[in-house]
Amino acid sequence: MLKIFIVILLLGLASAALAPVIAAKCPAVQKEKMRTTVKRFRVTAYCPCQKCCGKYADGITASGHKIRFGDRFVAAPLEFRFGTSMLIPFYGTVEVRDRGGKIKGDRLDVFFDTHQKALDWGVKFLDVVIFEAENVA
Ligand SMILES: [Zn+2]
Numbered sequence: 001m002l003k004i005f006i007v008i009l010l011l012g013l014a015s016a017a018l019a020p021v022i023a024a025k026c027p028a029v030q031k032e033k034m035r036t037t038v039k040r041f042r043v044t045a046y047c048p049c050q051k052c053c054g055k056y057a058d059g060i061t062a063s064g065h066k067i068r069f070g071d072r073f074v075a076a077p078l079e080f081r082f083g084t085s086m087l088i089p090f091y092g093t094v095e096v097r098d099r100g101g102k103i104k105g106d107r108l109d110v111f112f113d114t115h116q117k118a119l120d121w122g123v124k125f126l127d128v129v130i131f132e133a134e135n136v137a
Contacts, residue, residue, distance in 0.1 A: 032133040032134060033133075033134050034131050034132070034133060034134070035131075035132045035133075035134045036129060036130070036131055036132075037129075037130045037132070038127050038128070038129050038130070039106070039127070039128055039130060040106065040125060040126065040127050040128070041106050041107060041108045041125070041126060041128050042106055042107050042108070042123060042124075042125055043088065043091075043107075043108045043109075043110060043121075043123070043124045043125070043126050043128070044107070044108070044109050044110075044121070044122075044123050045109065045110045045111070045112055045117070045118040045119075045121035045122075046075070046100070046109050046110075046111060046112070046118050047111070047112050047113060047114055047115045047117065047118045048067050048113070049115050051115060052115065052118060061073070061075075061097045061098035062075075062082075062097075062098050062099040063082040063083075063096075063097045063098060065097045065098070067111075067113075069113050070113060071111060071113060072091070072092055072094045072110075072111060073094045073095050073096070073097035073098065073110075073111050074086055074088065074091075074094050074095070074096055074097070074098070074108050074109065074110050074111065075096070075097075075098035075099055075100045075103050075108065075109040075110075075111070076096040076098075076099075076103060076108055077099075077103055077104050077105060077107070078099065078104075080096045080130070080132075081096065081132075082095070082096055082097060083095055083096065083097075084096045084130065084131070084132055085130075085131040086108075086128050086129065086130050086131070087128065087129035087131070088108070088110060088126060088128050089124075089126050089127070089128075090124065090126070091110050094110075097111075098111065108128065
């Protein structure tokens with residue numbers, strides 16, 4: 001029992017000692033904290049072509065991002081702000097940079113630079129980890 005208490009005490013001291021160091025290195029830590037949630041999505045894929053984007057096939061996403069070869073990002077519903085990070089299994093950890101008419105509720109659309117890669121992805125039901133910065137005010 002005493003051992004456990006000492007361990008807890010040491011952990012407390014260590015985190016108390018480290019907190020100012022972390023905050024000093026990364027000023028954003030002081031203003032924002034990260035909220036992590038896991039949600040199941042129906043994840044489809046798209047590319048910048050006209051088949052996928054129709055009249056929006058201009059190479060610029062809804063957030064104003066200019067698409068470059070090799071880019072990876074996701075189109076997410078309005079409730080997820082641009083810049084929100086998402087860990088999408090089989091795809092990676094990417095930012096929300098686009099919207100889509102059908103991308104509502106529990107749907108996401110991951111971006112690929114070719115139509116074939118988007119077709120190869122198909123439709124996947126995945127547990128996605130969402131990292132959102134919460135302003136602590
Ligand atoms: Zn396409």
